[in-house]
Each structure stands twice: as structure tokens, then as C-alpha cells.
Amino acid sequence: MLLLALLVSITCLVLYVRRVKRILSRHSKPLTYFSDVMLHGKTVLITGGNSGIGKETALDLAGRGSRVILACRNLTKAKETAEEIKNITRNSNIITMELDLNDLESVKKFAQRINQNEKRLDILINNAGIGVRGSDCTKQNYDEFFGINYLGHFLLTYLLLDLLKKSAPSRIINISSYAHIFVKKYPDFYLGQHGAKIKYPNLSGYATSKLCNILHSKILSKKLKASKVISNSLHPGMVKTGILNNDPFQGKGLLRILLYRILFKYMGRSTKDGAKTVIYAAIDESLNDISGQYFENNSIANNELSKLAKDEKLAEKLWDISLQMCAEYLEN
Ligand SMILES: NC(=O)c1ccc[n+]([C@@H]2O[C@H](COP(=O)([O-])OP(=O)(O)OC[C@H]3O[C@@H](n4cnc5c(N)ncnc54)[C@H](OP(=O)(O)O)[C@@H]3O)[C@@H](O)[C@H]2O)c1
Structure with missing residues (x-):
């Protein structure tokens, strides 16, 4: 009996390790993409x-x-990058x-400048x-x-919709992540106690934000159906960038972050390859009429989406609540 239990446990472990290896290699394998589209x-x-x-x-x-407009919080870094480009x-x-x-005030001012x-x-x-929390909450x-x-991207996109429509055919691309699958429970839109520091305290964490990016793309594609503006989301893969380099706020999740840092450093794909799916989503002519989709490795990968990421009612609900959250900032 004991031997059987041991055998079953070992088999399960082997299957699990194989599955993790398969997923990791899918997200870190080198990519190629070529297009002669000019802009x-x-x-x-x-x-x-x-x-x-x-x-x-x-x-x-x-x-x-x-x-190319580089929209950045650190203008010194942005100017250096612009010169390099x-x-x-x-x-x-x-x-x-x-x-x-x-x-959100900064987002509104930025959108006003773009529109003007x-x-x-x-x-x-x-x-x-x-990818690492720098403080508890936003402004x-x-x-x-x-x-x-x-949320910042939700407001930004909302305020730029008229310009995007005027420029159609145009594209909106949300960079999400496969990490959205870690959200297992239906998101809880509880506003929180009156006077509490954080509003909607259960809408928290990296995975939730990335699930919201996908739902945002989906609902946008529905709302923009009559226009020639398409909206898609994607996972760029596991990419060697600085996304995990921040010092974690009050040491929260330090061990997990360290483990991810090692994994990304030794297994991650290059930033060049990490950008390939973004470039594909931005310019590939085969996507002219493709909207509301999720991409990985330069192709549609809706079968990799979690159940929540496909939930249209959830996307509608998130849209309505996001409008309420941004209510003060919606006028251009
Ligand atoms: N790397 C991966 O493996 C991976 C996997 C899945 C998804 N993604 C997604 O890919 C996207 C790009 O990340 P990355 O890996 O390229 O990381 P990155 O090199 O750290 O780039 C993140 C960028 O976001 C900017 N940023 C952060 N907070 C901001 C704020 N408050 N306002 C304006 N800009 C802000 C950063 O500005 P500063 O330079 O000033 O910090 C930086 O330019 C992210 O959405 C990430 O979730 C990455």
C-alpha cells in the first residue's frame, strides 16, 4: 500500500515538473518575427x-x-532613450x-496634451x-x-478614444501576462470601509491587474465594434527586464520575488524577443480585422486564457466600475 502511494506521488511529481517545464519553455523560447511594414x-x-x-x-x-511618443514617469531616462533611438x-x-x-490627474493632463x-x-x-510593489497604494x-x-491605462485609453477613432484604422494593445491565471476567485468589487486607506482592497496584486488588462481589451473590442479601432492583449513571455528589480515595499513577498528574479535571469528571453509579440500585435497586416484577442508567441492564444479572462459579464462590470473610479477625470 505504502509502495503504491509512493509510486503515485512520484508519478504526480514527475507530471507536474514536466508541465511546469513545458510552460516555462513556451514562455522563454527565442522568437523570430519579420515584417516589412513601414509606418x-x-x-x-x-x-x-x-x-x-x-x-x-x-x-x-x-x-x-x-x-514615437515615449510616455514616461522619468523624463531624464526617457530623453536618454529617445536620443539612443x-x-x-x-x-x-x-x-x-x-x-x-x-x-489619475497626471493621466488626464497627459491625455489633454496629446489631444491638443x-x-x-x-x-x-x-x-x-x-512587478514589485513600491508602496501601498496610488495617489x-x-x-x-x-x-x-x-486603472491608469483604462483612463488614458478612454481619454484618447476619439483621437484613435479619428485616426482609424488604429490599434490599442494592452500588455498583460500569463500570470493572470493565478487569479482563481471571481474578483470582489467591495469598495472597502468608509475612510479606509485603500479603495477596493480586494482588487489587488499583479495577477489581478493583468487579468484586468485582458478584460479591458475584450470590452473595448466590443464597444469599438462599429469603428475601425481594434483592441487586443498579449503576454510577451518571460523576459529579462528590470520589472522585478525594485526593492519590495516593507520586504513584502521578498522570497517569491528573489525566486522569480533568478528564474527570469537564467531562463528569460531577451528584451528583443520579448518585444516581438508586441510588434506583431502593433503592425501585422493579418490582424487588420482581429479584435478582442489574446496573443502569445506571435499568434492568437485564447486557449491559454483563464475562465475569468473569458468572462464577458466580468469585463462589463469592470468597465462600469472603472468609469466610476475615474469619474472625476473623464472630461477632456
Ligand atoms: N518582463 C516580463 O517577463 C513580463 C512578463 C509578462 C508581462 N510583462 C509586462 O510587460 C510590461 C513591460 O514590462 P518590462 O518587463 O519591460 O519592465 P520594465 O523594464 O521595468 O518596464 C516597465 C516600464 O513601466 C514604467 N512605469 C512603471 N511605473 C510607472 C508609472 N507609475 N507611470 C509611468 N510609467 C511607469 C517604468 O518606468 P521607470 O523606468 O521609470 O521605472 C518602465 O519604463 C509590463 O506591463 C509587464 O507587466 C513583463
Whole structure:
């Protein structure tokens, strides 16, 4: 009996390890993508375009001749990146603008400047994000992951919709993550106790924010059906970037973060390869009429989505609540 139990346990362990290995190799294998699409006359906006996947994407799209707006919280870093991109691509049309997704007021001001000064917006890439908590909450008291990775981008996209529609055919791309699958419970939209520091305390954590990115893309594609604006989300893979480099707030989740850092460092794909699926989603002509989809490794990967990420009612609910959260900031 004992021997049988041992055999079953070993078999389960072997199957589990094989499954994890399969998933890891799917997310870290090298990628190739080639396209001769050029973007002269087009404008691309990339949040967090000063480092990692965003920077690599900006470099590629600038090389195709587009005007590239790097929307960043750190303007010094952004300007250095812009100079680097200009030197490599010989494209001088690289703009830097301040955007702090931690603060909805900053998002609103940024969107106002874009709407006033830009004639068009062809590709909006909602890329910026944090992987390690730097504090408890955002300026408007939302969980930091939820606020920066999702809500700031929700407001930004909402405020830029008219410009995107005017420039159609245009594209909205949300950089999500396979990590969305770690949300197992239906999200709880409890506002929290009156006067509590964090609003909607159960909408917290990295995985929840990335689930929201996917739901955001899905609901947008539904709302934009009558227009020529498409909206998709994607997982870039496991990519060697600085996303886990922040010091964790009060040492929260330190061990988990250290483990991920080691995994990403030794198994992650390069930023160049990490940007491939983003570039594919931004320019591939086969996607002209494809909206509401989730991509991995340069192809549609809806079968990798969790049940929650496919839940249309949840996407509607999130949209309505996000509008309430941003109510003060919705007027352009
Ligand atoms: N790396 C991966 O394996 C992986 C896997 C799945 C999904 N992703 C997603 O890919 C996206 C890009 O991440 P990455 O890996 O390239 O990491 P990264 O190199 O750390 O880039 C993140 C960017 O977001 C910016 N950012 C952070 N907080 C911001 C704020 N409050 N306002 C404006 N910008 C802000 C950062 O600016 P600073 O330079 O000023 O910090 C940086 O430019 C993220 O959405 C991430 O969730 C990454």
C-alpha cells in the first residue's frame, strides 16, 4: 500500500515538473518575427517606453519611420532613450512626455496634451507596469498594481478614444501576462470601509491587474465594434527586464520575488524577443480585422486564457466600475 502511494506521488511529481517545464519553455523560447511594414506618417504612443519591452518596441517602430511618443514617469531616462533611438534609427521624430500612471490627474493632463497637440494616434501601446510593489497604494488610493498596471491605462485609453477613432484604422494593445491565471476567485468589487486607506482592497496584486488588462481589451473590442479601432492583449513571455528589480515595499513577498528574479535571469528571453509579440500585435497586416484577442508567441492564444479572462459579464462590470473610479477625470 505504502509502495503504491509512493509510486503515485512520484508519478504526480514527475507530471507536474514536466508541465511546469513545458510552460516555462513556451514562455522563454527565442522568437523570430519579420515584417516589412513601414509606418511613415503614423503615430505610436508607448507607455513606459524608456526601458525593457517598451524601449525595444519603440526602437523597432521608430525604425519603421513612425512618430514615437515615449510616455514616461522619468523624463531624464526617457530623453536618454529617445536620443539612443534617434541615433540608431536616424528617425528624429521621437517625442518624450511625462506620464505618471500612479496618479489619475497626471493621466488626464497627459491625455489633454496629446489631444491638443497630436493630429493622429494610430497605435496605442499600454505597456508600462510594475512587478514589485513600491508602496501601498496610488495617489487616488487604489492598490498600486491595480492603479498603475490597469486603472491608469483604462483612463488614458478612454481619454484618447476619439483621437484613435479619428485616426482609424488604429490599434490599442494592452500588455498583460500569463500570470493572470493565478487569479482563481471571481474578483470582489467591495469598495472597502468608509475612510479606509485603500479603495477596493480586494482588487489587488499583479495577477489581478493583468487579468484586468485582458478584460479591458475584450470590452473595448466590443464597444469599438462599429469603428475601425481594434483592441487586443498579449503576454510577451518571460523576459529579462528590470520589472522585478525594485526593492519590495516593507520586504513584502521578498522570497517569491528573489525566486522569480533568478528564474527570469537564467531562463528569460531577451528584451528583443520579448518585444516581438508586441510588434506583431502593433503592425501585422493579418490582424487588420482581429479584435478582442489574446496573443502569445506571435499568434492568437485564447486557449491559454483563464475562465475569468473569458468572462464577458466580468469585463462589463469592470468597465462600469472603472468609469466610476475615474469619474472625476473623464472630461477632456
Ligand atoms: N518582463 C516580463 O517577463 C513580463 C512578463 C509578462 C508581462 N510583462 C509586462 O510587460 C510590461 C513591460 O514590462 P518590462 O518587463 O519591460 O519592465 P520594465 O523594464 O521595468 O518596464 C516597465 C516600464 O513601466 C514604467 N512605469 C512603471 N511605473 C510607472 C508609472 N507609475 N507611470 C509611468 N510609467 C511607469 C517604468 O518606468 P521607470 O523606468 O521609470 O521605472 C518602465 O519604463 C509590463 O506591463 C509587464 O507587466 C513583463
